[in-house]
């Protein structure tokens with residue numbers, strides 16, 4: 125179990141992490157989500173005592189990271205797969221880590237086997253591909269057979285097979301009762317692996333919720349209606365006690381009604397419809413709406429990450445935080 | 446302490462598993478011994494052309510260490526790479542996650558590299574002495590002569606200390622390029638220039654390398670130093686302690 129309390133990190137006048145309080149629980153994969161620059165990596169570095177928090181604390185099973193005896197046996201982390209000396213072989217890289225924590229050399233061979241690097245164990249890490257480097261980082265995280273695992277964007281740069289492998293690995297680690305904390309900026313990725321979600325934007329906590337709750341809240345279906353008589357359609361709908369939210373392209377979005385009912389209603393009032401389509405909001409959209417106010421590096425939007433227009437995104441944001 | 450023993454083993458694995466260890470130390474031995482032998486040969490051949498005064502201060506032991514001025518640069522590279530490569534590769538984060546007690550981490554690393562430099566330095570010092578004396582022929586010194594054994598052992602200690610000093614500086618600067626960019630010209634040029642100019646000679650006496658090299662002299666030269674051989678080495682030790690404390694303070698306080 126990892127507990128963050130008021131965790132804050134300031135770089136100069138920039139608040140990278142801003143009063144983060146949350147708990148990462150064992151027995152499940154917890155997704156740590158946020159757009160680029162949200163402060164995910166900074167938070168993880170503070171968890172490992174690499175960066176000093178400006179204020180606040182991190183407790184790992186009730187203790188400070190520095191107080192852990194042989195920390196690799198309690199926490200295994202993959203922060204940056206490139207954080208190795210390229211001149212050292214995979215085997216020696218893992219061996220020096222193992223020795224520093226009193227882990228038997230036999231275990232080095234085991235983890236090399238688990239990640240499938242045995243054939244290149246004696247090769248210098250310099251020549252490794254992105255995926256091999258990632259696997260070596262994961263081997264290092266697994267080395268001490270720790271109860272807590274942390275991965276910072278582990279699927280970055282992996283091929284589909286590698287991604288599949290990591291997903292299953294994380295799920296099986298969680299199923300063994302371990303705490304698995306994994307960061308990502310892809311909601312769709314988290315939807316497949318995480319049971320719990322912690323969302324941050326600009327260093328602040330935006331949501332701390334179970335995945336199923338997030339899906340229930342956000343993947344609600346709605347119906348898109350488009351008509352040349354938009355005004356009249358709206359009046360008819362509101363006359364029937366149905367609220368319609370105008371979308372950007374002039375269509376109307378109706379929540380909580382099925383398409384059949386809406387179609388019949390329009391027909392009764394002889395309104396021509398050009399579109400009547402049931403939709404499902406993607407989780408990715410939900411995530412973007414949630415973090416839209418806290419995205420640091422906009423790619424001059426307009427099409428995708430539109431700021432919430434008083435939709436359920438903004439509403440949910442209030443509820444979640 | 447069990448933790449320290451584990452970390453020492455780990456740091457030994459680190460140091461022996463990268464190629465730079467072999468080539469830096471190898472170059473240090475080759476250059477020191479090779480250049481020492483060459484200069485000893487030349488000095489021995491030219492002995493008869495020396496003035497009376499020069500013959501009086503002729504120091505065969507010190508001459509055989511003539512290669513150390515260049516050879517020490519390879520040791521500096523070794524010391525810098527041991528520390529600063531952790532930063533340039535990003536390995537430091539992996540290392541500190543494994544050993545969050547930063548003092549234990551740094552001093553284990555320094556202990557391992559120093560012991561290695563000491564063993565190599567002692568061997569080099571004896572080797573360059575014997576080879577150099579063989580080249581000097583009739584004008585040679587013997588290990589049993591007064592002060593000679595002290596000078597040869599001092600040569601080995603000097604090589605270990607210069608490595609330690611480099612490690613301290615690298616721990617403060619955290620970048621191999623920056624550390625080498627400062628240390629190499631300093632020890633190869635600046636310190637010699639300061640010693641060569643009469644106005645700055647008094648200051649140069651207290652530089653780590655100039656003070657430390659005093660221990661390798663058997664016949665006192667023309668320029669008087671306000672300290673003896675061990676006093677000189679003591680001054681160098683003070684520099685080393687200061688550099689290591691500075692390095693420790695930086696590692697302790699800063700984000701990795």
Ligand SMILES: Nc1ncnc2c1ncn2[C@@H]1O[C@H](COP(=O)(O)OP(=O)(O)OP(=O)(O)O)[C@@H](O)[C@H]1O
Pocket residue numbers: 135138139140158159160161162163164165166167309
């Ligand atoms: N050492 C540092 N010095 C100054 N600013 C920093 C430092 N490290 C991070 N930052 C800033 O802190 C903020 C958070 O960065 P961080 O790397 O934690 O984000 P992230 O959520 O991991 O992003 P990404 O998804 O791109 O990996 C960024 O604005 C970044 O520029």
Ligand SMILES: [Mg+2]
Pocket residue numbers: 164165166276
């Ligand atoms: Mg990051």
